[in-house]
Amino acid sequence: MYKEYKQLNLSQTGKEILDFWKQKNIFEKSITSRPAGNPYTFYEGPPSANGMPGIHHVMARSIKDIFCRYKTLKGYQVKRKGGWDTHGLPIELAVEKALGITKDDIGKKISVKDYNDACRKEVMRYTDVWNDLTEKMGYWVDLNDPYITYKNEYIESLWWILKQLHNKDLLYKGYTVQPYSPKSGTGLSSHELNQPGTYKMVKDTTITAQFKVKRDGDSEFLFNGIDTEVFILAWTTTPWTLPSNCALAVGEAITYVKISTFNPYTYLPVCVVLAKDLIKKYFKAEGENASFADYKGGDKIIPWKIEAEVKGSQLVGIHYEQLMPYVTNEDLEKNAFRVIPADFVTTEDGTGIVHTASVFGADDFRACKENNVPSVMVKDETGKDVPLVNKQGRFVDEVTDYAGRYVKEEYYTDAERAEEGFKPTDVLISIKLKTENRAFDVKKYEHSYPHSWRSDEPILYYPLDSWFIRTTAVKDKMVELNKTINWKPESTGTGRFGNWLENLVDWNLSRSRYWGTPLPIWREENGTEEICIGSIAELNEEIAKSIKAGFMPEGFKLEDMHRPYVDDVVLVSSTGNKMLREPDLIDVWFDSGAMPYAQWHFPFEGQEEFKNAYPADFIAEGVDQTRGWFFTLHAIAVMLSEASDEVKAINEQVGNKGIAFKNVVSNGLVLDKNGNKMSKRLGNAVDPFETIEKYGADAARWYMISNASPWDNLKFNEEGIDEVRRKFFGTLYNTYSFFTLYANIDKFTYSEAEIEISKRPEIDRWIISLLNTLSKEVDGYYADFEPTKAARAIQEFVDVHFSNWFIRLSRRRFWKSDNTEDKLSAYQTLYTCLIAISKLMSPIAPFFADRLYCDLNAVTGKEEFESVHLAYFPEYDSALVDAELEERMQLAQDVSSLTLSLRKKVNINVRQPLSKILLPILDKSFKLHVEQVKDLILSETNIKDIEYITDTAGFIKKKIKPNFKALGQKVGKDMKVVAEAITNFSQEDIAALETNGNIPVLDGKYEVLATDVEIIAEDVPGWQVANLGKLTVALDVTITNELKQEGISREFINRVQNIRKTKGFEVTDRINVQVSSTPAIREAVENNLSYICAEILADSITFVDNLTGGEPVTIDEQEILIAISKV
RNA sequence: GGAAAUAUAGCUCAAUGGUAAGAGCAGCACCCUUAUACGGUGUCGGUUAAAGGUUCAAGUCCUUUUAUUUCCA
Incomplete structure (x- = not known):
């Protein structure tokens, strides 16, 4: 007996199948049953278990699961080692x-x-919750032996990688400009800077400074027609950075003007350059072209005059005199103090020219680097380059006028600021520049400026030591190899990722934190000697030396490689000096990007495992990982392909040019149903556990996959899951219950010999043909990482073709009580479809598919596997595919549909038989095709016969439509006139075209062939007609007395069946019927008696007057009574 | 500011440059059913985000803009 269910319950099914998997170790078997020599490698991007999983994790992990299961079906061994990012x-x-x-x-x-x-x-706080979700959603990943990034072994592998890079000079110390708090002496992360309240409005002294242009070949054009000095104006809200100025940045497309005027503080005549859009900020309209001769120092209105306009690009390259020449050198004189282009320059405020101090601004730093402008630096006591402001926020001694002064007023204590004569450094600088004729405008300006959330003081942008990986050294290789990676969607690879690689900068590894992988670099205090440790063994050797040198206690052993323990390690240099560890930790992205190696503790252990699993065939994560995990995996793989002999050797063996993954799916976000981001705060986050409990994991997975491509954002709507449950799973479940209902009655166990496909009826061969086409399609979609297309194809097959055509039209074949070959064929065909569907859908809906597979197989034993996930993907057999058959079945569906729509139009319901439909013949093969599916059409539409007509009688009215695609190449620009001519063809013209095969248009300019047009039989005058594309159906609506009686008989059967159903009779119960009837109905029933009895399984129908206890029913507006009883 | 994705019916999605832009869901009406809470037929619903351009022909190709989102700064 096949298992029968009261109703579909996907949630329950999920739980039961989960138990079954656990008991029978199906996951393990899905790996061990596949040959180790045929691996398909998947890398699990490690989630962090310190947060609760959300519904988007179900999305991302469904994608991972689908392709792993699919590849298992295709015979690959797919190991899935889990991992945790810690x-x-x-x-x-x-x-x-x-x-x-x-x-x-x-x-x-x-x-x-x-x-x-x-x-x-x-x-590891929510590890249990994560494991629970992993199981319940049906994500198969090995959680027994996951890699964990905080383990010593894992860290050791990271150290090994870093050492490989260090050996090749790909790991170096430099600096970046970062937000820095002098009070607490630490850098701030962007996260800290994004805390609420860090940005505050402050009033700062701002200076528009005059940078004096050096007169030379580059700048000569600026001196045309004037006899004063020429200055470039640049505005700054941080005057303390002016001694460090090294360049002026302009926008190349911005228009600048040269203006003659007077300095408002020294009253000297000057000529200044600024953006044209910003003139009004600095000059009063009344002063324009006023008399220069009449100007006296101190006048409110200062005369000014535009001398010339220049583009920013013309200014680029001009040299100027250093504004505050405290520190300079040959390099600076040669390469700094010039105008450079920069994309961040705007004419929003200031002068449209940006004062640039490379070490005190991130943009400045980048612009100077791009233009090879050196920074203004001094040497400290160890000979190292340091900026003009020290780490306490004070000017260094070299800046003689302000040596030791804090650059920000807020760094002084309140008492100091209250002292008489106290002036902030910015103000002192202003005064100096004013007297030197170098300040054009000084004023207070209120703006938003970031503050340290710890000390509540304004931060500085300050150059901080950082360790970098020289990714730029392998940039070209990274770009090249990226082109060999298959990205889904492609645009993420070429666009987001490709552009990122094109603009690659060195990877800043340093993080000033406590909980993370420590940088394995020890340095002498003066930085002359450093060592990068690549293994615990190497470290122990060095420790031994250090113990010998007396720097470390006897018997020291490092148990845990994290801080603070690792900081206890002091090593000894070749010259006998102490070496201390560089205090930084490394970017956590390095942790996860190194997982291909570190998950096996490579190269210390796991060489075999690594070799068999490198590179990955497939990875998948959210698109937000593009510059995260996807990048770090790629970067580390490419660098090791250059830097590591071990990795090089393995690359050679496995034929890898240096990538970490071959295929990558980057999925989009999961939004709420209104397209908003899900967040706990807004309360619109969907709980994955609730969803799975309510609808089952299968429905949730199917919904997410079938609804939109993984890389599109998903608007998650619960109603959508319910729709999937009803429409897809509900339908499929019904096909299964239909099968079991009759298979159990007939004891069908598939023990009979297989009926040859060629001997099966048309409809069976048709669905088998479609099934094979489907298998091929779905296989292609999975192989191409297109799960959405796969799901939609399966769905369409199950709903439209399998359930609503094949089974619906085959129902009668199952009722027949005798076990004919036709019935057997129907069973075998239906069974074959169900089993194949279970396999095709199993990657997406693993629970239901397995239930379907196992329930069927439990009776027949046709399959040798105990789970669908151990089975193999359905083989495509081209011999079973018959395109013509599929075509004519489509024809049958279309003719039926048109006929039904005609019935509806004239209000004759389907139970009323009609004598015939009329089909105009379009071409010779048409009639042949229809004849083969005639019976299906007739029974589906309750019509007695099909007649065909040709147009020879001029009976049919035809319509002609141009085929634009065919005509386009032929007539080109004349399309409009030609199309109009064709549309205006008379019935005679059309007939001529059909008989001759061509017809001239536009006075013979073109020959129109039959293939250039589409001819449709549009109308059959006097008949009810419906069209679909080229197909036309005409319906004979005449109802003879005989037809009427047959219709009544059908109504009668319908009423009896309804009564059977309400009374709960079995479909096999035989009955006796008593009727109290009108004469008209009695006559109709008696004339169709044997037919009716066969349909309702009646042994007798007797007519009685005044029947008591019968059911009242209405047929053809006549009330009668019917009583039925079991025999 | 840079890069990328998306924008088509109330909702979710289709539509090799080829001329009536289609499905499903939801709504409405009618119908069918000895598998079906299914299904069928009809109906309602569109300035294909906007504006230009290329083309005989644009939802589709190009340019600009707008909105949403992501990543980077």
């Missing part, structure tokens, strides 16, 4: 929140050790 800022923040501390308290209120212990616990 380091990073979110974990630190969670711990700080939980403990109620801030970063400042680390090392004070709480020891670094306790802090790190707390992180270690925090990071």
Whole structure:
């Protein structure tokens, strides 16, 4: 007996199948049953278990799961090692929140050790929840032996990688300009800067400074027609950066003007350059072209005059005199103090020319680097280059006038600021520039400026030491190899990722934190010697030397590679000096990007595993990982392909040019149903557990996959899941219950010999043909990482073709009580489809598919596998595909549909038989095709016969339409006239074209062939007619007395069947019928008695007057009574 | 500011440059059913985000703009 169910319950099915998988170790078997020599490699991007999983994780993981399951069906061995991302800022923040501390308290209120212990616990906090979701959603990944990024082995692999890079000079120390708090002496992360309240309105002294143009070949044009000095004006809100000025930035497309006027403080005649759009900010309209001769120093109205206009691009390259020449050198004189182009320059405010101090602004730093402008720096006591402002925020001694002064007023204590004569440094600079004829405008200006959330003081943008990976050294290779990676969607690879690679800068690895992978670099204090440690063994060797040198205690052993323990390690240099570890941690993205190597503890262990799983065939994550995981995987793989002999050797063996993954699917976001981001705060986040519990994982997965391509954002709507449940799973479930209903009655166990496909009836061969076409299509879609197309194709097949055509039209074949070959054929065909569907859908809906597969197979034992996930993908057999058959079945569906629409139009319902339909013959093969599906059409539409007519009698009215595609090449620009001529063809013209095969148009300019047009039989005068494309159906609506009686008989059958159903009779129960009837109905029933009895399984129908206890029913507006009883 | 994606019916999505822009869902009306909470037929619903351009022909190609989103700065 096939298992029968009361109703579809996907949630319950999911739970039961999950148990079944666990008990029978199906996941393990899905791997061990495939040959190790045929691997398909998947990398799991590690999630962080310190946050709860959301519905978007179900999305991302469904995609991963689908392709892994698909490849298993295709015979590959797909190992899926799980992983956990355990380091990073979110974990630190969670711990700080939980403990109620801030970063400042680390090392004070709480020891670094306790802090790190707390992180270690925090990071696996929701592991159980994650594991639970993984199981319930049906995501198969090996959680028994996951890689965990905080483990010593994992970190050791990272150190090894870093050492490979260090050996090839791909790891170096430099600096970046970052937000910096002098008070607390630390850099701030962008996260910290994004805290609410960090940006505040402040009033700063601002200076529009005059930079004196050097007169030379480049600048000569500026001196045309004037006899004063020429200055470029640049505005700054941070006057303290002026001694560090090294360039002026202009927008190349911006228009600038040269203006003659007087300096408002020295009253000297000057000529200044600024953006044309900003003239009114600096000059009063009344002063324009006023008399220069009449001007006296101190006049309110200062005369001015535009001398010339120039484009920014003309200014580029002009040299100017250093504004505040405290520090200079040969390099600076030669390469700095010039005008450079920059894309960030606007005419929003200031002068349209930006004062650039490379070490005190991120944009400045970048622009100067791009233009090879050196920075204004001094040497400290160790000979290292340092900026003119020290780490406390004070000017260095070289800036003689302000040596030791804080650059920001807020860094002084309130007492100091209250002292008489106290002036902020910015003000002192202003005064100096005013007297030197170098300030054009000085005023207070209120603007928003970031503050440190710790000390509440304005931050500085300041150059901080950082360790970098020289990714730019392998940029070209990264770009080249990226072109060999298959991106889904393609645009993410060429666009977002490709552009990112084109504009690659060196990877800043440094993070000033506590919980993360420590940088394995020890340095002498003066920086002359450094060592990069690549393994624990190497470290121990170095420690031994250090113990010998007396720097470390006897017997020291590093148990945990994290801080603070690792900071206890002091090494000894070749010259006998102490070497301390560089205090930075490395970017957590390096952790996850190194997982191909570190997950196996390569190269210390797992060489075989690594070799068999490198590179990945397939990875998938959200599109937000493009510059995260996707990039770090790619970057590390490409660098190691250059830097590591071990990796090079393996690349050679496996034929890898240096990539980490071959195929990558980057999925979009999951939004709420209104297209808003899901967030806990807004309360619109969908709980994945609730969803799975309510609808089942299969419905959720199918919905997400079938609804939109993975890379489009998904607007998650619960109603959509319900629709999927009803429409797809509901329909499929019904096809299964239909099968079991009759198969159990007939004891069909597929024990009979297979009926040859060629001997099966038309409809069976048709659905088998479609099924094979479907298998091929779906296979192609999965192989091409197009799960949405696969799901939609399966859905369409199940709903439209399988359920609503094949089964509907085959129903009668199952009722027949005798076990004919036709019936057997119907069973075998239906069964074959169900089994194939279970396999095709199993990657997307793994639970229901397995239930379907197992329930069927439990009776027949036709399949040798205990789970659909151990089976193989349906083989496509081209011999079973018959395109013509598929075509004519389509014809049958279309003719039926048109006939039904005609019935509706004239209000004759389907139970009323009609004598015939009329089909105009379009071409010779048409009639042949229709004849083969005639019976299907007739029974579906309840029509007695089909007649064909040709147009020889001039009976049919035809319509002609130009075929634009065919005509386009022929007539080109004459299309409009030709099309009009064709549309205006008379019936005779059309007839002529049909008989001759061609007809001239436009006085013979063109020959129109039959293939250039579409001819449709539009109308059959006097008949009810309907059209669909080229197809036309005419219906004979005459109802003879005989037809009428047959119609009544059908109504009668319908009423009896309804009564059977309400009375709960089995479909096999035989009955006796008593009727109290009108004469008309009695006559109709008696004339069709044997037919009716056969349909309703009646042994007898007797007519009685005044029947008691019968059911009242209405047929043809006549009331009668019917009583039925079991025999 | 840079890069990318998306924009088609109330909703979710289709539509090799080829001329009536289609499905499903939802709504409405009628019908069918010894598998079906299914289905059928009809109806309602569109300035294909906007504006230019290329072309005999544009939802589709090009340019600009707008909106939403993501990543980077």
